[in-house]
Amino acid sequence: MSTLRIGVIGAGGIAAKMHFPELADLRDRAKVTLISGRNEKRLAIIKDRFDIPRHTTRYEDVIADDSIDAVIVATPHPQHVKWGIAALEAGKHVYMQKPLSGEMAEADAFVAACDRHPDRIVYCLPHFDDTVLSVRAALRRGDLGKPTGMRARTSHGGPEVYYREVATFFGEPESTDLWFFDEKKAGVGALFDMGVYATSYTIAILGTIKRVTAVTATIDKPTTLEDTATLILQAENGALATAETSWCDPGRTWAFSVHGSKAKVTFGANDPAKLHTPTALDRDNAPIDITDLPMRVQVGNSHRHWLDCIATGVQPPVSNARTARHVTEVLLAGLKSGKEGKPVDVRSTMEG
Numbered sequence: 014m015s016t017l018r019i020g021v022i023g024a025g026g027i028a029a030k031m032h033f034p035e036l037a038d039l040r041d042r043a044k045v046t047l048i049s050g051r052n053e054k055r056l057a058i059i060k061d062r063f064d065i066p067r068h069t070t071r072y073e074d075v076i077a078d079d080s081i082d083a084v085i086v087a088t089p090h091p092q093h094v095k096w097g098i099a100a101l102e103a104g105k106h107v108y109m110q111k112p113l114s115g116e117m118a119e120a121d122a123f124v125a126a127c128d129r130h131p132d133r134i135v136y137c138l139p140h141f142d143d144t145v146l147s148v149r150a151a152l153r154r155g156d157l158g159k160p161t162g163m164r165a166r167t168s169h170g171g172p173e174v175y176y177r178e179v180a181t182f183f184g185e186p187e188s189t190d191l192w193f194f195d196e197k198k199a200g201v202g203a204l205f206d207m208g209v210y211a212t213s214y215t216i217a218i219l220g221t222i223k224r225v226t227a228v229t230a231t232i233d234k235p236t237t238l239e240d241t242a243t244l245i246l247q248a249e250n251g252a253l254a255t256a257e258t259s260w261c262d263p264g265r266t267w268a269f270s271v272h273g274s275k276a277k278v279t280f281g282a283n284d285p286a287k288l289h290t291p292t293a294l295d296r297d298n299a300p301i302d303i304t305d306l307p308m309r310v311q312v313g314n315s316h317r318h319w320l321d322c323i324a325t326g327v328q329p330p331v332s333n334a335r336t337a338r339h340v341t342e343v344l345l346a347g348l349k350s351g352k353e354g355k356p357v358d359v360r361s362t363m364e365g
Contacts, residue, residue: 285305
């Protein structure tokens with residue numbers, strides 16, 4: 014197979030921090046040949062550091078370039094769907110940054126565009142890595158018994174910390190334009206920014222969510238958007254889960270536990286998945302046997318997984334447009350429930 018030629022729309026912080034480094038390890042399979050962004054200085058730095066031949070300040074140029082086979086959409090989230098659909102209509106494979114959208118109509122429109130072009134492989138973050146997919150597989154094999162619940166928390170010290178890191182990368186002064194705290198510009202807050210991970214991991218492992226009950230709050234950040242949220246998720250299979258997030262956790266938390274009628278699994282950012290199985294069922298204090306969960310699914314990083322799907326012509330089994338739409342609806346249901354103080358039903362599923 015010839016080298017895939019990739020164009021990037023939105024060559025800023027997340028592209029420099031994640032996309033280009035991962036793709037640099039896949040140069041035998043893919044090459045970024047054109048990047049687009051609004052900042053000429055940043056484009057020059059990225060071109061130099063990652064050996065990229067061409068740049069443009071017009072996103073439209075990437076869409077119109079017939080030499081481009083695939084497009085990575087790495088813009089701020091309010092622009093994701095617009096450019097994702099444009100890339101699909103132009104005949105290109107698509108990799109979508111998270112979150113898909115903060116609006117359900119946009120998420121529906123994106124899925125409809127994917128349905129119109131089933132030959133174009135569409136990968137949607139968040140990435141579900143070997144651990145998440147192996148836990149998902151273990152649950153479906155019955156290794157944990159009947160699924161009963163899950164606890165997930167993904168939180169950090171706030172997006173301003175990320176933007177300080179980006180400023181350092183580009184040798185810029187710290188930005189005072191905290192647009193992500195501006196409700197008119199960002200639209201959604203911590204739940205979509207960091208809660209998307211806790212929520213999407215829960216969906217990837219447990220499956221479709223049918224009802225959401227949530228509490229949201231603004232505790233510490235200078236915004237009218239939520240900076241902290243807790244969701245109670247009722248899965249279609251009967252399991253109950255909590256998904257927590259916050260922009261007010263500088264100690265950072267990335268922790269998960271999946272519970273079943275026979276055993277449980279725990280994992281975290283730097284902790285491999287562990288299977289916890291009771292050694293006896295006739296004593297409350299019987300020792301728990303803790304072993305490594307076998308990694309039976311191996312997809313590698315997100316870009317490798319996307320390239321593998323393109324090579325085989327098969328859509329990502331979990332990191333796809335329908336899952337992203339379902340995650341979007343669950344997050345929006347969380348915001349609505351937090352505002353109204355009552356449960357909100359979810360209409361979409363992972364599959365349809």
